[in-house]
Amino acid sequence: MKFLAEYRDPKVAHRLLDEIRSAVTRPWVIMEICGGQTHAIVRNGIDELLPTEIELVHGPGCPVCVTSLELIEKAQAIASIPDLIFVSFGDMLRVPGGRKDLLTVRSEGADIRAVYSPLEALKIAKEHPDRQVVFFAVGFETTAPNTAMLVAQAAREGVGNLSLLVSHVLVPPAMTALLDSPRNRVQAYLAAGHVCTVMGWQQYEPIARKYSVPIIVTGFEPLDLLSGILSAVRQLEAGDANVENRYARMVSREGNRTAQQQVGEVFEICDRAWRGIGVIPRSGLRLREKYQAFDAERRFAAIDLQVAESPDCISGVILQGLKKPAECPHFGKRCTPSIPLGATMVSSEGACAAYYLYHRSQPRVKD
Amino acid sequence: MCLAIPGKVTSLYRENGLCMGKVEFDGTIVDICLAYVPDVSIGQYVIVHAGFALNIVDEAEAARTFDLLNQINPTGERP
Numbered sequence: 001m002k003f004l005a006e007y008r009d010p011k012v013a014h015r016l017l018d019e020i021r022s023a024v025t026r027p028w029v030i031m032e033i034c035g036g037q038t039h040a041i042v043r044n045g046i047d048e049l050l051p052t053e054i055e056l057v058h059g060p061g062c063p064v065c066v067t068s069l070e071l072i073e074k075a076q077a078i079a080s081i082p083d084l085i086f087v088s089f090g091d092m093l094r095v096p097g098g099r100k101d102l103l104t105v106r107s108e109g110a111d112i113r114a115v116y117s118p119l120e121a122l123k124i125a126k127e128h129p130d131r132q133v134v135f136f137a138v139g140f141e142t143t144a145p146n147t148a149m150l151v152a153q154a155a156r157e158g159v160g161n162l163s164l165l166v167s168h169v170l171v172p173p174a175m176t177a178l179l180d181s182p183r184n185r186v187q188a189y190l191a192a193g194h195v196c197t198v199m200g201w202q203q204y205e206p207i208a209r210k211y212s213v214p215i216i217v218t219g220f221e222p223l224d225l226l227s228g229i230l231s232a233v234r235q236l237e238a239g240d241a242n243v244e245n246r247y248a249r250m251v252s253r254e255g256n257r258t259a260q261q262q263v264g265e266v267f268e269i270c271d272r273a274w275r276g277i278g279v280i281p282r283s284g285l286r287l288r289e290k291y292q293a294f295d296a297e298r299r300f301a302a303i304d305l306q307v308a309e310s311p312d313c314i315s316g317v318i319l320q321g322l323k324k325p326a327e328c329p330h331f332g333k334r335c336t337p338s339i340p341l342g343a344t345m346v347s348s349e350g351a352c353a354a355y356y357l358y359h360r361s362q363p364r365v366k367d
Numbered sequence: 368m369c370l371a372i373p374g375k376v377t378s379l380y381r382e383n384g385l386c387m388g389k390v391e392f393d394g395t396i397v398d399i400c401l402a403y404v405p406d407v408s409i410g411q412y413v414i415v416h417a418g419f420a421l422n423i424v425d426e427a428e429a430a431r432t433f434d435l436l437n438q439i440n441p442t443g444e445r446p
């Protein structure tokens with residue numbers, strides 16, 4: 001496919017690996033934020049091809065994994081309301097709550113539909129004017145413009161039977177929360193390319209300066225990832241801490257202003273709980289007062305929840321880059337993609353599922 | 368979740384006031400909302416996520432990156 005396949009050439013990949021090998025003199029820890037990148041790195045074996053000095057740790061950039069247990073439970077409770085139609089991206093359906101997932105709720109009789117575009121929820125609402133339709137709005141800055149458009153369009157068309165359960169999360173506050181942690185090991189970031197497609201990379205400049213970490217805007221193909229890693233290593237070795245764009249075909253410094261404006265019109269910044277991590281200040285989006293009529297949490301406020309996380313799952317420390325999936329005692333035993341104990345085993349972008357899928361049962365041995 | 372893939376815009380239309388288009392991904396044609404790339408024209412590539420084009424692919428930058436990557440030589444010297 002154009003603009004993808006050209007960035008997969010193994011010959012060039014090996015040359016980039018040679019460049020990385022000749023640039024590195026000391027151990028470095030680099031975190032890729034985005035779960036899509038974790039998946040691509042593990043699938044292509046990039047982590048195993050790198051010189052052993054470079055450790056890639058996997059970040060919390062998987063919205064499926066970090067949506068709080070409370071919201072998962074709320075989603076299940078709302079979806080169970082008789083006659084209601086619950087609409088979601090497909091990968092949320094298997095996320096375990098305290099006792100079950102949305103697929104189980106569907107098997108119990110709930111009308112739960114998976115869609116590709118948030119606009120499909122509007123179509124469903126218009127087709128069923130006598131039923132309540134709720135869209136589960138999860139995702140990072142990449143997805144927020146799409147759900148913002150859903151709200152704006154529903155408001156324009158006066159569709160009254162649609163509401164959203166909003167769980168949007170923002171990437172830069174999570175990056176700084178990790179850097180602020182006393183246990184932080186991250187020395188450089190590969191920033192999530194598709195988040196930057198919308199947001200640009202201006203937001204990262206103060207972070208790179210304040211924490212002295214190089215931040216490299218990186219794409220998803222093997223050559224994109226390797227060239228992002230090469231830039232990070234070069235900066236680390238030189239003692240630099242700049243924001244660098246290695247995904248220029250998709251990302252500009254200012255990002256997509258039109259999309260940013262639409263997000264700002266519909267949503268405002270709020271504190272948000274991340275599953276396994278806890279509340280990160282100013283790391284989420286909620287509907288503005290003007291659009292409260294579309295807030296499913298208000299519309300279905302009388303819901304009683306009991307929320308208890310599986311005590312066995314260590315995905316919280318995995319999402320913070322402190323441990324690798326294979327270090328979890330349940331990995332591949334009690335916990336597999338078909339019976340996941342934690343959310344990081346559900347989406348293929350969760351670190352646990354990526355490791356399971358590509359047979360990484362052993363921690364990497366340093367030589 | 369944040370997966371976004373490039374596709375080629377093959378037609379433009381409006382639906383309920385929204386700017387939409389048909390976008391081709393490796394032979395498959397999908398209806399995509401183009402409201403965030405109002406200046407797009409037919410034949411251009413857009414990067415698409417969850418039913419929306421998030422940006423127009425910068426073809427000049429794509430070619431530049433490609434050339435740079437292909438110039439890296441095994442000895443580590445810049446050409």
Ligand code: SF4
Nearest residue numbers: 313315328335342352
């Ligand atoms: S392997 Fe399963 S139980 Fe262990 S951390 Fe990952 S999701 Fe949690």
